[in-house]
Amino acid sequence: MAVERTCTVAVLGGGPAGVTLAVDLxxxxxxxALVTVRRPGGRIEGLSDRVAAGLEAHGLEHARxxxxxxxxxxxxxxxxxxxxxxxxxxxxxxxxxxxLADAEQAxxxxxxxxxxxxxxxxxxxxxxxxxxxxPQAGAPCTLExxxxxxxxxxxxxxxxxWVRRGPETTALVTEAEIPDTDSFTMxxxxxxxxxxxxxAGGRAVLQIFVDSAGGLPKRGGLEALFADCxxxxxxxxxxxxxxxxxxxxxxxxxxPYLSRPLIADDAIRIGDxxxxxxxxxxxxxxxxxxxxxxxxxxxxxxxxxPKRSALARRFFTERAELAFMRYARVGxxxxxxxxAFADRPFWRARRDWPDGVxxxxxxxxxxxxxxxxxxxxxGLIVERRVCVTPDQPRGIWMIDGVEIAALCDLLRDRQGEPxxxxxxxxxxxxxxxxxxxxxxxxxxxxxxxxxxxxxxxxRPVASE
Ligand SMILES: Cc1cc2nc3c(=O)[nH]c(=O)nc-3n(C[C@H](O)[C@H](O)[C@H](O)COP(=O)(O)OP(=O)(O)OC[C@H]3O[C@@H](n4cnc5c(N)ncnc54)[C@H](O)[C@@H]3O)c2cc1C
Numbered sequence: 177m178a179v180e181r182t183c184t185v186a187v188l189g190g191g192p193a194g195v196t197l198a199v200d201l202x203x204x205x206x207x208x209a210l211v212t213v214r215r216p217g218g219r220i221e222g223l224s225d226r227v228a229a230g231l232e233a234h235g236l237e238h239a240r241x242x243x244x245x246x247x248x249x250x251x252x253x254x255x256x257x258x259x260x261x262x263x264x265x266x267x268x269x270x271x272x273x274x275x276l277a278d279a280e281q282a283x284x285x286x287x288x289x290x291x292x293x294x295x296x297x298x299x300x301x302x303x304x305x306x307x308x309x310x311p312q313a314g315a316p317c318t319l320e321x322x323x324x325x326x327x328x329x330x331x332x333x334x335x336x337x338w339v340r341r342g343p344e345t346t347a348l349v350t351e352a353e354i355p356d357t358d359s360f361t362m363x364x365x366x367x368x369x370x371x372x373x374x375x376a377g378g379r380a381v382l383q384i385f386v387d388s389a390g391g392l393p394k395r396g397g398l399e400a401l402f403a404d405c406x407x408x409x410x411x412x413x414x415x416x417x418x419x420x421x422x423x424x425x426x427x428x429x430x431x432p433y434l435s436r437p438l439i440a441d442d443a444i445r446i447g448d449x450x451x452x453x454x455x456x457x458x459x460x461x462x463x464x465x466x467x468x469x470x471x472x473x474x475x476x477x478x479x480x481x482p483k484r485s486a487l488a489r490r491f492f493t494e495r496a497e498l499a500f501m502r503y504a505r506v507g508x509x510x511x512x513x514x515x516a517f518a519d520r521p522f523w524r525a526r527r528d529w530p531d532g533v534x535x536x537x538x539x540x541x542x543x544x545x546x547x548x549x550x551x552x553x554x555g556l557i558v559e560r561r562v563c564v565t566p567d568q569p570r571g572i573w574m575i576d577g578v579e580i581a582a583l584c585d586l587l588r589d590r591q592g593e594p595x596x597x598x599x600x601x602x603x604x605x606x607x608x609x610x611x612x613x614x615x616x617x618x619x620x621x622x623x624x625x626x627x628x629x630x631x632x633x634x635r636p637v638a639s640e
Contacts, residue, residue, distance in 0.1 A: 178308070179317040183209040183285065185475060186307050186321035188294060190286065192461050193447025194327030195275040196234065196468035197475070199282040204476060204555060209285040209319050211294045211309055212276070214269075218351060218423070220374055220381045222249070222263035222361055223461055230465045238281070242266070242274035245359065247376060252364040252410055254516030263361060263458065265376045287319075288312045296324060304442060323475055324443040327468075332449035335435035339497070342432035342454065342504065343525040346388035348402045349426050352419035354380040363456075365514045366408040368522050370456065373413045380416040382406075385430055385455065387522045398425055430455050432507070434500040439474065439489045446471040451496055453503040456510060463499060470495050470552065477557040488557040491550035498570055505535035537566035540624040546581045546639040547571060563637070565623050578608050578616035587626065587634045598632045 185201055187194045190212030202208045223243055231240040243264040250257045280286050287309050295308040299320075307319040326332050359376040369386040384405045386392075393401055402425040406417030434451045438444065447464040470492055477488040511526040518527065544565045551560045551573045561581035562571030572580050586605055590598035603613045620626040620634075627633035 179315050180320070181209065181285070181317055182320045183207045184321065184479065185209075185323045185325060186211065186305060186319050187284075187325040187327055188212075188296070188307075189327035189329060189332070189447070189449070190276050190279065191272060191327065191329050191447060191464065192239075192275060193329070193449070193464040193468040193471075194325065195239075195279045195284075196236065196465050197325060197327065197446055197472045198279050198284045199236065200234070200469060200472035200555070201476060202279075202282045202284045206476065206479065207285075208283075209287060209321065210276075210279055211287045211289060211307060211319070213289040213293065214272070216269045217426075218381075219268040219349075220244075220376075220379075221266055221268055221461065222247075222372070222374065222458055223266045224263060224458055226459070226462045227465065228264065230462065234465075234469070236275065236278045238274035238277040239271060242271045245376060247359045247361050247374070250360060250362045250412075252362065253510075254365050254514040257362065257364070257410060265359070265361060265374055287317065293328075298442070302442065322442065323479065325471065325475070326443065326445040326449045327447050329448035330429060330452060332445065335437070335445065337436045339434040339436045340432075340500065340504075340530060341434075342529055343387060344389040345385055345430045345432075345454070346392055347428045347430040347455065348384045348386065348398065348405070349428055350382055350402065350417070350424065351422045352380045352382070352416050353378060353422060354416065354419055360412065362410070362412050364410050364413060365517060366405065367517050367520050368408075369405065371405070371409055371413050372455075373409075373416050375412075375416065380419065382413060382416040383455075384409075384417075387525065388427075388429075388431075389525075392427060398427060432500075432504060434496065438496055439492055441478075441485070444471055444475060444492065451500045453500070454507040456507055457503050459503065463503065466499065467496065473552045473555050473557055476555055481556065484557060484559075487550045487559055491552070491557045494550075494570060501530065501533075502535060504530040505533060509535055539565070539567045539622045542566040544623060544625055544635070544637045546584060546637055548640060549573075561639075563625075565625075567623070572619070575619045576608075576612040576615040578606060578612050580616060580619070581639075582606060583613075583616055583620070584625070584634065584637055587632050588637075590632050591634055592631050595630055595632055 185208045187198045187210040198208045198210045244266040246262045247265045251260045290312040297306045304322040305324045355378045357375045361374040371384045373382045432454045446467045474488045474492040478485045517523045549562045549571045560573045562573045563580040564571040586602040
């Protein structure tokens with residue numbers, strides 16, 4: 177007989193997004209169950225410093241410890257290889273296991289499935305969800321939950337629509353054993369795509385990203401396509417690509433997309449289930465953490481302050497749309513850096529997508545406005561006055577604990593007065609330290625909202 181369990185939030189998928197959200201909610205006293213399946217695939221990924229900092233900041237100690245060694249990355253982007261930044265070469269199976277250990281430590285009920293995914297049913301009259309699971313060990317179980325979180329990454333059921341979908345891209349991935357090679361990672365461009373290769377601890381992985389808009393050949397043809405790409409790589413890529421494979425090339429979808437809808441009254445999509453960025457960015461896991469933390473604040477608000485549900489939903493959706501477009505434009509600019517293949521179809525499609533809008537507006541390049549927007553305040557979504565500038569389209573609420581809109585109000589009241597006394601009065605009124613005020617003033621100065629000088633000179637800032 178099926179075991180019945182109840183929880184407030186059921187999370188599907190135990191990758192970085194699902195675990196980060198589950199841990200954040202559980203630590204605030206919300207009962208969470210996480211249902212996941214382990215699909216070992218020997219995946220290796222390069223994780224950034226920002227992932228390490230994020231895991232440390234949120235106390236995901238096991239996952240942080242499972243990040244691999246820091247390895248120097250070389251880049252040959254239509255140019256001779258040169259050493260660039262470094263990345264943590266991380267075995268994703270061990271990393272995902274460590275994430276689950278963090279979840280259990282935080283009090284999340286983790287259900288590891290055997291074969292077959294969970295079956296989810298929405299209960300009538302807004303009564304929540306029933307999730308039927310076949311665990312790896314023990315009896316079948318049924319979870320009843322008020323809220324469902326979809327965090328199964330690219331394996332999540334298709335959304336109702338794609339708001340945006342980038343050029344269709346497939347990664348052809350293979351592994352080889354290469355004893356006695358120094359550790360390295362390398363990103364390189366070639367006429368019909370780009371490749372990421374990594375060698376560490378006698379193991380090597382090669383991922384070749386190609387356009388798949390016209391479909392891909394079946395298995396035998398896939399190997400021929402892979403071998404053809406390998407021939408056009410640098411020596412390092414060729415060495416890995418032509419070493420004895422421990423697995424034949426596997427195809428993994430790597431198309432960037434933004435799903436719709438992201439959120440309903442009783443369900444949310446986070447991580448790659450919500451939006452997937454081009455792997456060229458190297459920030460997929462970092463974005464999964466950001467999406468999960470925004471998702472946790474959104475879900476907590478919907479459960480604990482239902483009157484602010486619409487505000488919370490707006491917060492989550494706007495964040496996802498802006499993050500997606502920023503990653504897409506930064507990726508486009510990186511493709512544009514490689515002139516060597518500019519006229520090839522793979523490169524042409526990516527140099528023009530998603531649009532021609534700059535990835536970053538320069539600070540101080542246009543008008544500023546004070547508007548009311550949803551912000552994340554200690555894990556709950558509330559409405560606050562924020563300062564919107566061209567480089568910060570979502571608006572800035574606080575800099576180093578100083579409310580920027582309130583500071584602008586105080587300085588406007590003292591326009592033309594001696595700066596020293598006016599700033600000290602503002603500092604006292606806001607109850608902040610001199611260092612924090614300096615940081616906030618520097619932020620206004622960098623956007624030319626406050627002119628340096630002996631008297632307060634604040635540029636007019638429109639206010640709602
Ligand atoms: C080819 C490629 C290379 C990449 N390289 C990098 C890189 O180097 N660095 C980087 O930062 N990002 C990289 N990414 C992106 C990164 O993998 C993702 O952005 C990130 O893992 C998303 O986290 P997530 O938690 O949303 O999803 P996932 O990490 O995919 O986690 C989903 C979880 O759901 C589980 N699951 C799946 N199906 C079910 C089911 N039916 N029932 C229950 N659970 C299920 C899975 O086992 C997994 O635990 C790459 C992506 C691709 C496609």
